[in-house]
Amino acid sequence: MENPSKTATFSLQNLLFLLLPCLLFFFSQYLVVPVTADFNFNPYYPTENYAINCGSSTGGESFNGRYWIGDGSGQLRPIEQQNKSSVIKAISEQFIQGPYSTARLSYSQFTYSIPLSPGPKFIRLHFYPTSYPDFDDPSKKAIFSVQAGTFTLLRNFSALFHARGEVTVVKEFCVNVDQGPRFNLTFTPTPEITDSYAFINGIEVVSMPTNLYYKPESDEGVPFLGQAQGRLYTLGNNAALEKMYRINVGGSEILPEDDAEMFRSWLTDDAYLTIAKPSALPVNVIINLTFSSDTASYSAPREVYVTARTMGTNKTQNENYQLTWEFPVDSGFNYFVRLHFCELQIEITKEGDRVF
Numbered sequence: 001m002e003n004p005s006k007t008a009t010f011s012l013q014n015l016l017f018l019l020l021p022c023l024l025f026f027f028s029q030y031l032v033v034p035v036t037a038d039f040n041f042n043p044y045y046p047t048e049n050y051a052i053n054c055g056s057s058t059g060g061e062s063f064n065g066r067y068w069i070g071d072g073s074g075q076l077r078p079i080e081q082q083n084k085s086s087v088i089k090a091i092s093e094q095f096i097q098g099p100y101s102t103a104r105l106s107y108s109q110f111t112y113s114i115p116l117s118p119g120p121k122f123i124r125l126h127f128y129p130t131s132y133p134d135f136d137d138p139s140k141k142a143i144f145s146v147q148a149g150t151f152t153l154l155r156n157f158s159a160l161f162h163a164r165g166e167v168t169v170v171k172e173f174c175v176n177v178d179q180g181p182r183f184n185l186t187f188t189p190t191p192e193i194t195d196s197y198a199f200i201n202g203i204e205v206v207s208m209p210t211n212l213y214y215k216p217e218s219d220e221g222v223p224f225l226g227q228a229q230g231r232l233y234t235l236g237n238n239a240a241l242e243k244m245y246r247i248n249v250g251g252s253e254i255l256p257e258d259d260a261e262m263f264r265s266w267l268t269d270d271a272y273l274t275i276a277k278p279s280a281l282p283v284n285v286i287i288n289l290t291f292s293s294d295t296a297s298y299s300a301p302r303e304v305y306v307t308a309r310t311m312g313t314n315k316t317q318n319e320n321y322q323l324t325w326e327f328p329v330d331s332g333f334n335y336f337v338r339l340h341f342c343e344l345q346i347e348i349t350k351e352g353d354r355v356f
């Protein structure tokens with residue numbers, strides 16, 4: 001993440017959120033609602049929290065446990081180039097819901113100017129790439145860039161291509177807003193393509209704690225793998241990040257509505273696990289989590305820490321394999337990897353009981 005392009009020429013640094021809670025004992029079938037008391041528990045509730053239903057003229061509707069506000073009127077209505085206004089389209093397929101059921105599309109640039117205070121934010125862009133009436137073949141023409149303040153989040157972007165067969169696409173970023181009171185999110189059709197157009201179905205902007213990913217300049221930094229030993233990398237406010245993967249290892253999927261703090265989603269690790277012979281899936285929902293002084297409790301929802309994947313119990317086998325996950329990424333970027341650990345197994349009582 002060298003000098004992450006304040007000049008906004010390339011698309012973003014990528015961020016690999018990786019999650020690896022540790023071990024535990026096997027939990028029985030009974031799921032009693034546990035009474036727990038977590039220590040050093042400091043929840044974060046976003047001070048700014050926008051869920052915008054683009055292309056919707058109605059006031060708002062509930063989806064994913066939140067109220068999505070239409071952008072048809074009021075201060076969230078985008079600013080457009082004169083006489084080249086965007087149009088809004090509704091989608092009638094029944095299985096398409098919430099922000100995906102309407103879109104804003106335009107052959108020219110449009111800008112959401114969102115009231116925001118300075119500080120780090122999550123930006124999530126929701127796309128339903130399909131053929132919209134009066135707009136040409138999305139695979140050839142729905143190609144555009146998205147600029148957030150001074151950062152180019154997406155360039156020459158095709159949501160249809162990025163969907164890779166999925167119905168909808170969510171692109172998630174972290175950016176730091178330098179100054180308020182408004183922050184511009186600009187959609188621009190690719191000028192090199194005749195009749196190209198931009199579209200968007202939903203936008204989320206959610207504030208985050210200042211120290212969740214970004215660190216003050218005085219921070220010592222994180223080790224930079226593959227570089228000279230001892231080289232540290234500091235993740236400063238001038239870097240934008242793109243989420244690549246956020247995984248709840250050994251546990252179930254966590255939906256945005258289940259993360260009341262920052263509406264993050266966490267996938268299961270099944271699709272990425274490549275070597276796991278044998279592995280176990282311990283769970284300990286009654287544990288009292290104790291967060292260390294340098295790990296805030298909002299680093300991940302509690303559910304992430306109470307499940308894990310571990311090696312099995314056969315020492316001989318464990319010495320002869322490496323529990324492995326594989327994550328496809330693009331070359332040419334730097335990746336930030338975070339591993340979350342929670343030592344849950346009651347047999348592990350002191351330092352040194354488990355070393356790997």
Ligand SMILES: *[C@@H]1O[C@H](CO)[C@@H](O)[C@H](O)[C@H]1NC(C)=O
Nearest residue numbers: 035036037038286287288289
């Ligand atoms: C968790 O903490 C509460 C309150 O201190 C205590 O009553 C309970 O026994 C603890 N649970 C475990 C599993 O240690």
Ligand SMILES: *[C@@H]1O[C@H](CO)[C@@H](O)[C@H](O)[C@H]1NC(C)=O
Nearest residue numbers: 080081082083084085086108
């Ligand atoms: C823009 O629209 C206005 C009113 O709708 C019209 O008077 C004006 O001529 C238009 N300008 C151009 C350049 O088309």
Ligand SMILES: *[C@@H]1O[C@H](CO)[C@@H](O)[C@H](O)[C@H]1NC(C)=O
Nearest residue numbers: 143155156157158161190192
């Ligand atoms: C934009 O993407 C298209 C394919 O989607 C590619 O052919 C073209 O070279 C790209 N242009 C730039 C400027 O990257």
Ligand SMILES: *[C@@H]1O[C@H](CO)[C@@H](O)[C@H](O)[C@H]1NC(C)=O
Nearest residue numbers: 079111112113149182183184
């Ligand atoms: C946001 O975009 C609008 C319209 O293009 C522009 O007038 C305004 O100056 C921009 N604000 C910032 C902070 O860039």
Ligand SMILES: *[C@@H]1O[C@H](CO)[C@@H](O)[C@H](O)[C@H]1NC(C)=O
Nearest residue numbers: 312313314315316317318320
């Ligand atoms: C552990 O695995 C080895 C190699 O697969 C096997 O020979 C041995 O019997 C296993 N031990 C136990 C206790 O299952």
